[in-house]
Each structure stands twice: as C-alpha cells, then as structure tokens.
Amino acid sequence: MKLTGEQCDTYNRDGFLVFPELFSSVEVNALRDEADRLRQIDAEGIFREGNHGMAKTMFRMHEPDGPTYSPAYRALSRTSRSLGVAQQLLRDDKVYMHHCKLNMKPAIEGTVWHWHQDFGSWQKDGIQMPEMVTMMVMLDEATEIGGCLYMLPGSHLKGRFDPYFEDSTVYKFYATPSTRVKEQMDTLPDPVAITGKPGTVAIFNCNTLHASGHNLSAKDRWQIYLCYNRCSNRPADIDDPRPDYVRSTNWEPMTLMNNDSII
Numbered sequence: 001m002k003l004t005g006e007q008c009d010t011y012n013r014d015g016f017l018v019f020p021e022l023f024s025s026v027e028v029n030a031l032r033d034e035a036d037r038l039r040q041i042d043a044e045g046i047f048r049e050g051n052h053g054m055a056k057t058m059f060r061m062h063e064p065d066g067p068t069y070s071p072a073y074r075a076l077s078r079t080s081r082s083l084g085v086a087q088q089l090l091r092d093d094k095v096y097m098h099h100c101k102l103n104m105k106p107a108i109e110g111t112v113w114h115w116h117q118d119f120g121s122w123q124k125d126g127i128q129m130p131e132m133v134t135m136m137v138m139l140d141e142a143t144e145i146g147g148c149l150y151m152l153p154g155s156h157l158k159g160r161f162d163p164y165f166e167d168s169t170v171y172k173f174y175a176t177p178s179t180r181v182k183e184q185m186d187t188l189p190d191p192v193a194i195t196g197k198p199g200t201v202a203i204f205n206c207n208t209l210h211a212s213g214h215n216l217s218a219k220d221r222w223q224i225y226l227c228y229n230r231c232s233n234r235p236a237d238i239d240d241p242r243p244d245y246v247r248s249t250n251w252e253p254m255t256l257m258n259n260d261s262i263i
Ligand SMILES: O=C(O)CCC(=O)C(=O)O
Pocket: 103, 105, 113, 118, 147, 148, 149, 210, 211, 212, 223, 225
C-alpha cells in the first residue's frame, strides 16, 4: 500500500490520518482470538486493572522469543498496510518497532489517558529525533462513550512540551501539563474523536497531542498500537532502561510480509 500525495499532505498538516476498516473482519477476528488467548497467561508485559484484575495492556506480541508472541501480530506489524506505510512516512526502508502493545480498555472500568505526546516517554528512552510513527488498529468499534482516542490536529508542529510524570491514573506515563494543552487548544482546530468500526486504523506522529477518556460503555475497547522508528534513530544507551517489551533492543530492519499473512 502506498499513500497518495494528498494523504501525505494531510498527515503532515494534521499529524494523523484515519483509514476506515483497513483490516478485514476476518483479520480482526484472528487478532482478537489471539489477544483472548494471550490475556489468560501470566507474564511480564501483561498489566491488569480494575476490581477484577482484567488485562489492561499487553506488550510484545510481534517478537517470536517471548511468552506473549503471536504469529498474527508479527504479520500485522509487517504488512504493506502497516510497515510499508511507516517506511513511506519515515522516508526510510530500515525501520524497526520500538514497541507493540494492545490496550484493552475494559467496559465501565477502563480509565482515562491524559493528553500527551508519545515522544515525551520515548525521548527518555534515549531516542534523539521525534521522527516516529504509530499505527493504531481498532479491534472493537471505537466510540466516544467507549473511550476512543482524541487527536489535536496540528499539535505535532508546535514542538515538544516538557512532560510531567502522571502517576494518579492506572496508566503511569509522561503526560503534557494541562496549561500547555489548553494553550494549544485555544489556537488549533478542535480535537477530533477517532471513532470507527473494527479494522479502522489511525496513523499518527509521535508529537501529536492525543488522549482518551473513561470507557463508560458496556463494551470493551481493544486497540493495538504499533510504534515504528528508523533504525538510524535507535535509542542511545541510557542508565536504567525500561524493559525490552516497551523499549525494544531489536534494532534490525523489519522485512515486509505478504498482505494475507495475518490469517
Ligand atoms: O489506548 C488509549 O486510549 C490511549 C493510548 C495512548 O495514548 C498511548 O498508548 O500513547
């Protein structure tokens, strides 16, 4: 798959692009079945939340040497619709995956992600250049009541906002101070709700401000995140790096797989 010039212009202007139902229902079902299998296991790289200890996030389903491995997720990370688009947007054929994760925001209990730029965390991983792209794939219908993502168009062009460590939520991560977010909201177009049917994809820049709310609906909201980086932009050595499942140390270029390899 190749993006058109117009799609590239939209990505460069807004900091994100949405592709309705880019993956088929057969592919989505295969990925859901695998997620269902993996969430039963107890492994580093699977985090739980809520009163019932439900899996909230799992990592590293794309690498064959770990407990959370799934061939379907490896294939997902390497199709021309995922890796091919990342190579095009990063203008480089040598691309690796910083991490792959599934956020399973459970019905009623799944909670907020405050506004943030992903590069806030990735810079602390030792990555120098904010030139990374993330592909989000919906495994459920994403709705506003169900805690879909929101993107702030054009925010990736405003540079980096010094993050703070947000530890009041279940998800502890580097978020953007609310004063800075409000300043940007005063001047930029309104946030866009990234809603869609299962199989819908959003690709976004690592400096695009994004957030999501509580899942108030009766349905789980499962979304995969594939975070691509240029091999030449791999992290520098740092003290006390995060574990491999979230800061990959496999910096080999990924190779494309056939489009039908997920199923
Ligand atoms: O899954 C979500 O609702 C938000 C996830 C997110 O923003 C992130 O992982 O950076």
